[in-house]
Amino acid sequence: MDKTTQTQIIKLIHQEVIPAIGCTEPVAVALAAAKAAEVLGCKPEKTEVFLSANILKNAMGVGIPGTGMVGLPIAIALGTLIGKSAYGLEVLRDLTPEALAEGKQVIEDKRIHIALKENVDKLYIEVVCSTGNETSRVVICHEHTNIVYVEKNGAVLTDRRKEGVACDASDDEGELRLSFSTVYEFAMEMPLDEIRFILETADLNRKAAEASLKGNFGHTVSKTVSGAYGRKYMGDSAYTHMLAMTAAACDARMDGAMIPVMSNSGSGNQGIAATLPVLSFAEDIECTEEQLIRALMLSHLMVIYIKQSLGRLSALCGCVVAATGASCGITYLMGGDKVQISYAIKNMIGNITGMICDGAKPSCAMKVSSGVSTAMLSALMAMENKVVTPVEGIIDEDVDKSIINLTSIGSKGMEATDKLVLDIMTGKSC
Numbered sequence: 001m002d003k004t005t006q007t008q009i010i011k012l013i014h015q016e017v018i019p020a021i022g023c024t025e026p027v028a029v030a031l032a033a034a035k036a037a038e039v040l041g042c043k044p045e046k047t048e049v050f051l052s053a054n055i056l057k058n059a060m061g062v063g064i065p066g067t068g069m070v071g072l073p074i075a076i077a078l079g080t081l082i083g084k085s086a087y088g089l090e091v092l093r094d095l096t097p098e099a100l101a102e103g104k105q106v107i108e109d110k111r112i113h114i115a116l117k118e119n120v121d122k123l124y125i126e127v128v129c130s131t132g133n134e135t136s137r138v139v140i141c142h143e144h145t146n147i148v149y150v151e152k153n154g155a156v157l158t159d160r161r162k163e164g165v166a167c168d169a170s171d172d173e174g175e176l177r178l179s180f181s182t183v184y185e186f187a188m189e190m191p192l193d194e195i196r197f198i199l200e201t202a203d204l205n206r207k208a209a210e211a212s213l214k215g216n217f218g219h220t221v222s223k224t225v226s227g228a229y230g231r232k233y234m235g236d237s238a239y240t241h242m243l244a245m246t247a248a249a250c251d252a253r254m255d256g257a258m259i260p261v262m263s264n265s266g267s268g269n270q271g272i273a274a275t276l277p278v279l280s281f282a283e284d285i286e287c288t289e290e291q292l293i294r295a296l297m298l299s300h301l302m303v304i305y306i307k308q309s310l311g312r313l314s315a316l317c318g319c320v321v322a323a324t325g326a327s328c329g330i331t332y333l334m335g336g337d338k339v340q341i342s343y344a345i346k347n348m349i350g351n352i353t354g355m356i357c358d359g360a361k362p363s364c365a366m367k368v369s370s371g372v373s374t375a376m377l378s379a380l381m382a383m384e385n386k387v388v389t390p391v392e393g394i395i396d397e398d399v400d401k402s403i404i405n406l407t408s409i410g411s412k413g414m415e416a417t418d419k420l421v422l423d424i425m426t427g428k429s430c
Helices: 003-016 024-040 053-059 072-082 085-090 097-108 180-189 192-212 221-226 228-234 238-254 268-285 289-310 318-333 338-352 364-383 399-413 415-427
Strands: 019-021 046-051 112-116 124-131 134-141 147-152 155-159 260-262
Touching: 003 180, 003 192, 003 289, 019 024, 019 085, 024 046, 024 053, 024 072, 024 085, 024 124, 024 134, 024 147, 046 053, 046 072, 053 072, 053 112, 053 415, 072 097, 072 112, 180 289, 180 338, 180 399, 192 238, 192 260, 192 268, 192 289, 221 228, 221 238, 221 364, 228 238, 238 268, 238 364, 260 268, 268 289, 268 318, 268 364, 289 318, 289 399, 318 338, 318 364, 338 364, 338 399, 399 415
Parallel strands: 046 112
Antiparallel strands: 019 260, 046 124, 124 134, 134 147, 147 155
């Protein structure tokens, strides 16, 4: 691999693997609201928010960090009151009890209006703030921190859409396109000092899991696995350890704990699921630091690769992608070679493809656990050279084609499913 490609990949990883507090979708909406308020120059009297279906779906039922509340209105209110756009996905980190009380009053006064925006990118956020005759408008598109349009009082301050950056998810010209071989070669052959930074994902996400165990968050999936019934019926093994550690971080994050995690491709849960199963297994087998670094890099870069063709948001649950990365890392730690790691990928695709995303919420910890469970099974089968064959379902002889089949189903084939899921979610009386 040439030096230029190595540099591009390192840059890509730094762009996609970043810290975040709270579920990414409502945080991104808060980021847009914060920027709109900053442009307005004062606290808005009214805030109108227009969202794509996928953003709306992913932000409806998730806890907002530090608030004890669920959903978009409080995220938007706090974004306009105390949010700082310079903080990126940690936009709400300056939250105080006084700001929370003020945010609740903004909601009670009905100063926030949220609507669905049709025929836009799957990741689309538009915020319009107004006070008297003053107005501001901000648009985020395609990526959670990608502010592509800023306007004040009708005057355009920023319009990156004119540069071809913007709201077309297919606008990837110039982006480094990965492949399975590229991912494997990079993870296995890069000098350790150049990729040691990936250990930051283990450090931050481990801390999130440990913090979660000090409380009772969400559905307490982690404590169920490690509790009396879990130990009695599931045992105490490397398998249950990775389930418990991974679910712990997800339990807290989805319940709105003020705990930062290292995200991957715009999703904290993906970052958690790409990191903690690998870390937990590595600790159980007492592997070397080099093995841990390479396993984590393989896992995270595989997730980035798959998300390149799937897109930021889709009808496919992100844990399918993240657990596929984790399965690669686990297979490597078991002593698997390149062929066996490709088997793990095919086994994952042949198993849990089709798991729907019905928004971010506490029960995501259960889905993450399902992904981790499948990751372990897929790795075990791969180590025995057992693999789903090309005559079965959507698996192809070529592992990259198998991945494209997976992402095509998630990004195109499940579009009707995505719409129906949103209709069901918005049509409930609760």
